[in-house]
Amino acid sequence: MGQIIETDSRATPTDGPTETVPWRSRTVQIVLISTALAPLGVPLISPALPVFRDVFGITDAEASLLVSTYFLVGIVLSPFIGILADRIGRKRVLVAGLLAFGVLGGAMAIAPTFEALLALRVAQGTAAAAIFITTVTIVGDEFDGAQRNAVLGANVAVLSATAALFPVLGGALAGIAWNAPFLAYLAAIPIAVFAQVALDEPHRVAGGRGFTYLTDAARSIVTPPLLALFAVAFVTEFLLFGVIFTAMPFVLATAFAPVLIGVVILASETASTVVAASSGRLARHLSNEWTIAFGFACYAVGFAAAWAASGLLTTVGAVVVIGVGVGLLMPVVDAAVSERVTTEYMAGAMSLRNSTTFLGRTTGPIVFVGLAVSAGFGYESLLLASSFVAIVATGVAVVAGPVRLARRGAHPTSM
Template sequence: MSATSMTRDTCAPGRGTLTVLLLASTLGVMGGATIAPVIEVIRQALDVGGAAAGLVLTSHSLAIAVVSPMVGRATDRFGPRLPLAFGLAVYGLGGGAGMVVESYPALFVSRLVLGVGAAAVFTCSTAALLGLYRGELRDKVMGWRTAATTAGGFLYPLAAGALGNHSWHAPFAIYLIGLPLGAATLLALPHGASSNENGRKTQHRRGGAVRLLREHPLVLGLCGLWVATTGLMMVLAVSLPRRLDQLGIHDTFVVALYGSVIASGAATVVGLAYAKLTAHLGHATLMRIAAAAWTTALLVFAFADHPALLLLVPFLTGIGSGITMPTLTVLVDRAAPPEQRGTATSLQASALFGGQFASPLVFGPLIDTTSIATGALVAAAGTTLILIALFRLRDLPETPDTDNSAADPASAAEPI
C-alpha cells in the first residue's frame, strides 16, 4: 500500500462519520433553545420569577462551563469517539427527565445533568470535525456545521412549540434523540479516532487549560469574546418570549417562530455561504458585520411596540450567530497547537456557555427592577463596544493550516 493511500485510508472519514458529527452538532448548543418557546409557560406553571425561569434555559450552561475542560483533556488523550457517545447518552437522559419532573429544584438538577452530556457533545463533535478537515474544506465543513446547528434551532424549537400547546412537559421528549445518536456514534466513528489532524498521535502536553491560556494568550482573548457576545445576546433569548406575552402573543408555536425559527433560518443561509464569505471578506470584516447586526437587533427589541417589528430581531441575531460560530471556532483552533485541540475546544465551550449562564444572573435583576427595554439597551451598549474594538483591529489572525497534506480535498471526507 502506497504512502498516499495509507494517508487517505487513515484520515478520510466516510459519509456516515460526517453525518453523525453534523447531527451531534445540532444538539451541542441547543440545550436551552429547544425549550425556549415554553419557558413562559414553565415560569407560570412552577410560579417562579423571570430570573429563575432564565436559569431553566441556562443552568445546563453552568455544567458545560465546569465540565468542558475535563472533557477536553480526555478528548486530547483518548480521542472523541467514546466521550461523544457517552455524552449523547447523558444528554438524552438528562434532557428527557423534564418529561416527568414536577418541581423547580428537580428540573434544575435535570438541566445540570443535561449540561454534563452537552459538554461532551459540543467539545468532542467540534474537535473531531476540526481534526478531520483542513484547508478550504474546513471552512466548508464549519459552514455546514453552523447550518446543521441552526437547522436544529429551526426544527427542535418548532417541534417544542407545537408540543408545548399540549403540556409544558412534552417538549422535553425531543432530547431523547441523543440516545440513538449515541449508539450511531459508536458505529460510525472509527476506533481510535483522534482529534488531531489525520489521526496522528502526538505527545500529550501537561498543564491543561491553564498552560494553554498562558502560552497562547490569543486563545484567552477569543474566549473572552465568546463570553461577552453570548452573555449579551442571551438577553434576547430569555426576554423575547416575555416580551411577546406582553404584546398578546401566547401561542407557543408562534413564540417558537419568533424566538428560534427565523434566527435559525438566517444563520443556516449564512453557514452554507460561509466559505465564500470568508474568502471574499476575511474574518475581521465578518465579525464586524456580526457585531453590527447584534447591536441593531437589540435596539429594535428595545423600542419595538408591534409584533411585526420584532421579526427583525431574530433575523439579525441569526446573521450574527451564523458568522460568529464558525469564525471563532476556526480562530481558536488556529491559535492553539493541534495536540491541544480538545482542550482549546473545551475552553470555547466553557466561555460560550459560561456567558449564557451568567447572563440571566446579571440582566435578570436589572430587567425585573427596570424594564426589558432597559436590559436590551445595556446589552446594546456592550455589543457597540465590541464593534468599536473590532474596528480598531487591522485584521484577525489568518494563520494558515500547518498540515498541507490534509488540505487536499481528494484526501478529505466525501461531502454529504
C-alpha cells in the same frame, strides 16, 4: 509533550471547491446529527416549564432551575471534558456523551420527584457539554481553511434550525403528557451506536500524562489571541441570550401575543441559519477578523433598530439583522480557534470556548433581568445600551484585525 499518532489525514474533498461541505463524509454526518440533538437540552423543554411547575407543585424560580443548572455544570466541567477528549480520544468521549445524554434524558420521564429530575438534569448537562466539545473538535481536527469554516457553518446552521423547531415539538409533546418531552432524548442512543460504528479516531495522543500534560495544555491554550476569541464567544452569547431570548420577549409582550413573539425569534434563527450555512464561501473573501467585525456591526445595527422599532415588521427586520450577526460570529470563532491550536490540545481549547459560551448564555438573562427590573433601567434602554457595546466590539475587531494580520503576514482566513 505527547506524541501524536495519526491514522488518517485531514479530510479533503474529492470533488468540488474546498469551501463546500463534504456531505457524504461519515464524519460530517455524525457531527451534524449529534449537533442536531443539542437544542433538545433547553428549547425542547422551555415551553413545558409551566407544566413541570404544576405537576411537581413548585415555584416558577424552581422550575427555571431545569434550564440554569443545565448550563452551569457545563461551565465548570467543560475543561475537564476537553482534557479527557485529548487524552483518550474524541470518539470515546462523544459516544459516551451521546449514550449518557439519551439514557439520562429518558430516565427523566420516570423521575418520581422534582429533586430526582433536577439531579438527572445536572448530569445530563455534563453529557451535553461532551457533545458540544467533541463535535467542534472533530471538525477542527479533520478540516482546514475555508472548508473548515463551511463545515462549522453547517454545524451552526443545524443548531439554529433545530433550535427554532424544537420548542414547537416540546410544546406539542407536553400537551400529550408532562413527561413526553423527555422521551425525545432517547434518539441520542441510536446516534451513539452509529458514531461507534462509523466514526474513525484519526488522532490519538500518548504520553505526557498528569501535571505535565495540564501545564503544556494551559501554555498552549491560554494565549492573548485565544483569550480574545473566547471573549468574542462570550460577548456573542451574552448579548444574544440577553437581548433576543430575554429582553425582546418582555418588550414585545406589551403589544403582541406569544405566538407572534415566537415568530420574531424564529425570524432571527432563520437568518442565522442561512448565513452560517454560507460561512465557507465567506471565508474565501473575508478574514476571520473582518467577519467578526461585520458580525458585531450587525449586532449594533440590529439592537438599535429593535430599540427604535414601532411595529411587528420593523421588529422582524431588526432581529433578522441580529440573526445575520449570529450566523457570522458563531462559526468563525470555532474556525479561528482551530487555526491556532495543535491537534494535541484541540479539545482543551474547544472546552474553554464551550465554558465561555455557556457562561454567556447563563449570565446574559440574569444581568439583563437584574438591570431592567432591579436596577430600573427598563428593557428598551438595554437594547440601546447593547448596541453601544456592539459598536465598541466592532471597533476593537476593526483595529485589532489588520494589525494582527500585518504582524504575521497571515492568510486571509487566519486569526
